[in-house]
Amino acid sequence: MKYYVVDAFSTERFAGNPAAVCLLEGEMSDAEMQSLAAEFSLSETAYLRLLADGRYSLRWFTPLIEVNLCGHATLAAAHVLWQQCAIASTALRFETRSGELAASFLADGIALEFPLVVTQPLAGDTQLRGVADNILATCRAGEDLLIELADVATVQSFIPDLAAVSALPARGLIVTAKTGGGGGNQVDFVSRFFAPAAGIDEDPVTGSAHCALAHYWSQKLGRETMRGRQLSTRGGEVGVAIAGDKVILSGQAVTVMGGEIF
Known part of the structure; x- marks a missing residue:
């Protein structure tokens, strides 16, 4: 079975979020998929299998669990199909645990069509407010929880209590702030994402979190087209x-390595 490691949401190697993409040639059990994901020890390992109708089955595993939605590994999978497998179609469709997802080939990258996650304000959530100081707002964001902090520097310097984050009733924690960007090529908001209960202390770039960040900041900024930067290392x-x-998530990707799984 062939595999590739791709740095997603980046234009250069060793940046963005790395994902392993495995091209299934036959049956593979869930336990085997999970064990291989643990062997790769990346935030996500994606498994692709061509279906009879021309779509692709796509599944995502962290080192510990299978997840319902993953943006960067979907971007990586689409990138592999176009760049390494030379798929001619400029549109791809994936069958996933979150329903059908679509990817489109663009001149300057890849666009993913994902479900928009509507954020819901939380009032008086003392457990979440104990995770950070000076929180401006708290929200339920689908499977995750979201907190808004004062500014970019506060997000950048945020040091999570991973035990407290792991105990939250959520897949992970999104920490975000606005930048004061004015649109165009500027960044409108920043974020970081922590999911220690899923085996990811801090995710480098989280596409699925941006499904909620898009809704949250569109309400705050009054725009439906924005750009976010994730402030991981x-x-x-x-x-x-x-x-x-x-929500249409767009970005670029770079293949770093490839090989064969025996």
Whole structure:
């Protein structure tokens, strides 16, 4: 079985978020998929299998669990199909645990059509407010929780209590702040994402979190097209554009290595 490691939401190697993409040639059990994901020890390992109708089955595993939605590994999977497998179609469709997802080939990258996650304000959530000081707002963000902090520097310097984050009733914690950007190529908001209960202390660039960040900041900034930057050590940028109940995530990717799994 062939595999590739791709740095997603980046234009250069060793930045963005790395994902392993495995091209399934036959049956593979869930336990085997999970064990291989633990062997790769990346935030996500994606498994692709061509279906009879031309779509692709796509599943995502962290080193500990299978997840319902993953943006950077979907971007990586689409990148592999176009760049390494030379798929001719400029549109791809994936069958996933979150329903059908779509990817489009662009001149300057890849666009993913994902479900928009509507954020809901939380009032008086003392457990969440105990995670950080000087929180401006707290929200439920689908499977995750979201807190807004004062500014970019506060997000950058945030040191999570991973035990407290792991105990939250959520997949992970999104920490975010606005930048004061004015649109265009500027960054409108920043974020970081922590999911220690899923085996990811801090995720480098989280596409699925931007499904909620798109909704949250569109309400705050009054725009449906924005750009976010994730302030992890590796860093990366994600374009977001709301289209009804969908969000279009856009970015680039770079293949770093490939090989064969025996």
